Amino acid sequence: MGIEHDTLVAISKSWGLFYLIALAIAATAYALWPSNAKRFEHAKNSILDDDDKPLK
Amino acid sequence: MPQRADAAALSYRDCVSAKIKCLRYYRQQKKRVSRDRVSLLFMGDNDMISQLTSTERQYALVILVLMSLCGLVMAAGGRGDPLGVHGFVVLAFSVGLAFVLISGFYAPQPDPEQQTQYYDDPTKVGIALTMAWAVFGMFFGVWVASLLAWPDLTFDQAWSSFGRMRPVHTTGVIFGFGGNALIATSFHVLQRTSRARLSDQLSPWFVLFGFNLFCVLAVSGYFMGITQSKEYAEPEWYADIWLVIVWIVYFAIYLRTLARRKEPHIYVANWYYMAFILVVAVLHIVNNLAVPISFGSAKSYSLFSGVQDAMTQWWYGHNAVAFFLTAGFLGMMYYYLPKHAGRPIYSYRLSIISFWGITFFYMWAGSHHLHYTALPQWVQTLGMSFSAMLLVPSWASAGNALATLNGAWHKVRDDATLRFMMVAAVFYGIATFEGSFMAMRPVNALSHYTDWTVGHVHAGTLGWNSMIVFGAFYALVPWLWKRESMYSPKLVEVHFWLALAGAVVYVFAMWNSGIIQGLMWRTYTENGVLAYSFLDSVEAMHPYYIARAFGGLLFLTGTIICSYNIWMTVRAGKALATDNDAEGDIPVFARNAVQAGE
Amino acid sequence: MREFFHRKLERKTISLVVAIVAVASIGGFVEIAPLFTIHKTVEEVPDMRTYTPLELAGRDIYIREGCYACHSQMIRTLRDEVERYGPYSLAVESKYDHPMLWGSKRTGPDLARLGDKYSDAWHVAHLINPRDVVPQSVMPKYGWLQRNELDFSKLGLNLAAQRSVGVPYTQEMIDNASKDAYGQATPDTDAASGVSERYGEATNVRVFDGDPARVTEMDALVAYLQILGRLTDAAYKQSASADAPTPVGE
Ligand code: HEM
Numbered sequence: 001m002g003i004e005h006d007t008l009v010a011i012s013k014s015w016g017l018f019y020l021i022a023l024a025i026a027a028t029a030y031a032l033w034p035s036n037a038k039r040f041e042h043a044k045n046s047i048l049d050d051d052d053k054p055l056k
Numbered sequence: 057m058p059q060r061a062d063a064a065a066l067s068y069r070d071c072v073s074a075k076i077k078c079l080r081y082y083r084q085q086k087k088r089v090s091r092d093r094v095s096l097l098f099m100g101d102n103d104m105i106s107q108l109t110s111t112e113r114q115y116a117l118v119i120l121v122l123m124s125l126c127g128l129v130m131a132a133g134g135r136g137d138p139l140g141v142h143g144f145v146v147l148a149f150s151v152g153l154a155f156v157l158i159s160g161f162y163a164p165q166p167d168p169e170q171q172t173q174y175y176d177d178p179t180k181v182g183i184a185l186t187m188a189w190a191v192f193g194m195f196f197g198v199w200v201a202s203l204l205a206w207p208d209l210t211f212d213q214a215w216s217s218f219g220r221m222r223p224v225h226t227t228g229v230i231f232g233f234g235g236n237a238l239i240a241t242s243f244h245v246l247q248r249t250s251r252a253r254l255s256d257q258l259s260p261w262f263v264l265f266g267f268n269l270f271c272v273l274a275v276s277g278y279f280m281g282i283t284q285s286k287e288y289a290e291p292e293w294y295a296d297i298w299l300v301i302v303w304i305v306y307f308a309i310y311l312r313t314l315a316r317r318k319e320p321h322i323y324v325a326n327w328y329y330m331a332f333i334l335v336v337a338v339l340h341i342v343n344n345l346a347v348p349i350s351f352g353s354a355k356s357y358s359l360f361s362g363v364q365d366a367m368t369q370w371w372y373g374h375n376a377v378a379f380f381l382t383a384g385f386l387g388m389m390y391y392y393l394p395k396h397a398g399r400p401i402y403s404y405r406l407s408i409i410s411f412w413g414i415t416f417f418y419m420w421a422g423s424h425h426l427h428y429t430a431l432p433q434w435v436q437t438l439g440m441s442f443s444a445m446l447l448v449p450s451w452a453s454a455g456n457a458l459a460t461l462n463g464a465w466h467k468v469r470d471d472a473t474l475r476f477m478m479v480a481a482v483f484y485g486i487a488t489f490e491g492s493f494m495a496m497r498p499v500n501a502l503s504h505y506t507d508w509t510v511g512h513v514h515a516g517t518l519g520w521n522s523m524i525v526f527g528a529f530y531a532l533v534p535w536l537w538k539r540e541s542m543y544s545p546k547l548v549e550v551h552f553w554l555a556l557a558g559a560v561v562y563v564f565a566m567w568n569s570g571i572i573q574g575l576m577w578r579t580y581t582e583n584g585v586l587a588y589s590f591l592d593s594v595e596a597m598h599p600y601y602i603a604r605a606f607g608g609l610l611f612l613t614g615t616i617i618c619s620y621n622i623w624m625t626v627r628a629g630k631a632l633a634t635d636n637d638a639e640g641d642i643p644v645f646a647r648n649a650v651q652a653g654e
Numbered sequence: 655m656r657e658f659f660h661r662k663l664e665r666k667t668i669s670l671v672v673a674i675v676a677v678a679s680i681g682g683f684v685e686i687a688p689l690f691t692i693h694k695t696v697e698e699v700p701d702m703r704t705y706t707p708l709e710l711a712g713r714d715i716y717i718r719e720g721c722y723a724c725h726s727q728m729i730r731t732l733r734d735e736v737e738r739y740g741p742y743s744l745a746v747e748s749k750y751d752h753p754m755l756w757g758s759k760r761t762g763p764d765l766a767r768l769g770d771k772y773s774d775a776w777h778v779a780h781l782i783n784p785r786d787v788v789p790q791s792v793m794p795k796y797g798w799l800q801r802n803e804l805d806f807s808k809l810g811l812n813l814a815a816q817r818s819v820g821v822p823y824t825q826e827m828i829d830n831a832s833k834d835a836y837g838q839a840t841p842d843t844d845a846a847s848g849v850s851e852r853y854g855e856a857t858n859v860r861v862f863d864g865d866p867a868r869v870t871e872m873d874a875l876v877a878y879l880q881i882l883g884r885l886t887d888a889a890y891k892q893s894a895s896a897d898a899p900t901p902v903g904e
């Protein structure tokens with residue numbers, strides 16, 4: 001057991017924060033990326049289609 | 057007024073597009089209904105088996121034979137131990153299914169045409185199982201609630217004492233009711249959003265029945281005193297292993313069906329369902345690591361002890377809430393709510409951002425179950441901070457649902473089905489706000505160990521989980537069985553008010569009792585001594601425990617009515633119109649909305 | 655590059671799966687992993703002893719009956735709890751608890767320091783019918799504990815399994831598990847002598863259920879209840895010492 005408790009705690013705390021920030025940026029960027037808009041628009045409306053059959 | 061004009065324009069547009077859709081829908085229905093007449097019938101005939109190819113039937117038999125053998129081995133190896141009893145349960149379950157299978161074994165091969173349609177039989181059976189577990193689990197809920205008001209209702213039996221029946225209730229509703237609802241709806245949503253049929257016809261049955269076998273083992277075990285004592289993870293090692301197998305197959309269905317999808321983009325509801333399946337697998341495996349005392353015994357000891365065990369357990373417990381009771385049900389909401397309202401989700405982007413927010417934040421928050429305990433303080437602080445942040449994606453989801461309905465409030469007023477879904481979103485907002493609040497250390501100092509927690513839980517489970525399931529089912533049942541509407545829209549209305557009243561009575565009773573309890577425990581007299589004995593607080597709870605049992609009874613009554621209504625819709629509901637019925641060209645959803653308000 | 659990444663994430667289910675697992679697992683890892691090195695920060699307590707086979711059997715009955723659903727075993731660092739129940743619980747005190755039984759709800763009071771608070775006879779009467787001794791109680795009756803003979807046959811297996819998850823039972827303890835369980839509840843038999851030898855002089859060796867003729871589940875459960883909070887004195891010592899953290903008031 002080479003790793004000390006305090007080291008682990010420190011790693012946890014710092015990396016946790018970086019991870020959080022990176023993730024928030026990535027998720028927001030993905031959701032707001034202009035070229036994704038069309039795909040999202042299609043997805044959101046396509047479920048309303050009443051065609052209740054698998055596509056060929 | 058411009059607003060008015062807008063509304064009028066909208067509803068006109070709605071009408072036109074509805075009309076076009078209706079016509080299209082009608083043409084398809086005409087073709088299909090006649091062919092499907094038989095399969096409209098409910099279980100109890102061989103029709104469901106005749107949908108399986110003969111290879112699938114053979115595989116099914118092989119699996120059932122293997123399961124029976126497992127049961128035999130357990131029964132033999134566990135002689136004199138409760139494990140042996142469970143061996144017989146497994147045996148009976150598998151042999152019973154084998155009989156059903158064999159009765160239809162030589163039915164003609166299915167029409168290859170069926171490949172061009174969705175495969176909904178497992179969803180249908182899943183709905184029936186969901187409702188059976190709902191009645192069962194809620195019945196035991198009312199019973200255990202009554203035990204706290206009238207403790208001698210155990211009738212001196214060991215199996216009916218509070219400690220053994222409480223997990224029967226929690227497992228019955230969370231896994232039996234909630235789990236079956238998730239499985240049933242996920243198969244349906246997965247196919248519709250992928251526009252692809254399920255990858256095969258055997259594995260969905262394996263998942264459905266396998267999961268129910270797990271629930272049966274769990275619940276029958278508690279009556280006998282088999283439990284690991286970990287909340288929401290009580291089943292013993294062999295049931296846990298079985299669930300892992302079932303879960304892997306469940307996940308494989310998702311992957312394989314998604315691989316066949318015709319839509320390039322994976323609709324967000326599936327993200328939530330997938331997070332539910334994946335994360336629950338991880339949580340389940342880690343938290344249930346244990347060493348059985350022998351392979352001939354049901355008893356095991358958890359690998360972890362003390363602090364580590366507590367943190368692992370509540371990392372699990374909290375995230376079971378997050379991924380079982382939240383992510384999966386959000387998946388349900390993101391499909392059935394827009395679908396039934398006939399309006400796209402308010403913001404698709406927001407649903408994606410909240411997805412990652414929920415997936416990320418929840419995992420950190422488990423330690424809010426362990427404030428002021430022997431858990432290191434920094435872990436408690438992390439749990440508290442992330443619980444506060446959790447409110448953002450949670451309210452984004454609730455707000456997204458409500459904003460979807462904005463502009464359709466007349467539908468919400470007239471259609472109890474939609475109202476179920478709306479109330480679910482509201483309760484979801486309440487429960488998550490309350491949760492974040494209770495996660496603050498000073499608040500938790502008061503609320504922890506009291507009925508406040510129980511009140512919070514039931515704002516979530518009665519208000520959010522149950523309501524969204526009922527809403528989804530009232531939308532789904534007429535659709536699946538090709539009925540014009542539910543058998544009785546009036547009863548849907550009755551159910552709605554019973555469920556709402558029950559939930560409100562329950563939650564208010566527990567908020568009151570919890571806060572009184574918490575305050576009594578910490579009140580000092582002027583002389584600086586504790587003012588109340590513990591028993592004073594027990595006595596003070598009595599009226600609230602009666603009120604809670606009553607609220608639960610209302611809720612249970614609603615659930616029974618719902619089951620009856622579903623049953624009658626299947627048995628006696630008016631089939632979707634054929635050629636000479638002029639009304640037939642109204643799609644299920646539009647019609648449903650109109651009828652419920654009448 | 656970004657576009658490529660997004661396209662992939664969306665089109666490839668596997669990427670989504672990997673992303674979900676990665677995003678979800680980090681929180682659990684960060685919080686739980688450090689706890690596995692926690693023993694380095696927790697003081698060693700030399701006097702900490704393990705449960706005897708009879709107490710372990712009692713603990714298993716406590717689990718079987720679901721007592722943890724209504725009773726916690728974790729006194730928080732709050733003034734009123736410490737005054738009501740005793741010194742707050744330390745991490746070491748449950749280090750041999752596989753699984754822990756901290757609980758999450760107090761329909762009844764905390765039991766972390768129950769040991770020696772009441773007599774054996776009180777416990778027996780209370781378990782047979784709680785309302786005989788505490789009229790306002792809502793606890794169930796547990797009459798069958800007094801009727802059921804304790805099953806000794808598997809206690810060796812129980813201890814062995816406990817050892818394999820880290821509890822320091824010796825081979826001798828495992829080999830003598832059934833005998834020791836019997837002996838602890840029957841002080842007048844030969845079996846009794848080995849118990850204190852193996853588990854320490856402080857071990858309670860007596861007839862717990864009031865019936866010397868039989869060793870029942872009641873014996874086991876009461877033996878367990880009487881040891882709660884008594885496996886080590888660390889908590890009492892800590893609360894007496896000056897630099898102990900003061901419990902938080904409200
Ligand atoms: C932002 C979201 C939420 C947060 C931060 C949160 C936080 C909490 C907190 C602080 C407790 C009390 C822990 C204790 O003192 O013992 C708790 C208990 C609980 N919550 Fe939530 N909650 C949230 C949402 C939900 C939802 C939506 C549900 C149900 C669908 C739910 C179900 C439960 C359950 C079952 C418990 C009881 C655990 C036990 O057995 O002790 N929570 N939650």
Ligand SMILES: [Fe+2]
Nearest residue numbers: 374377422425
């Ligand atoms: Fe939680």
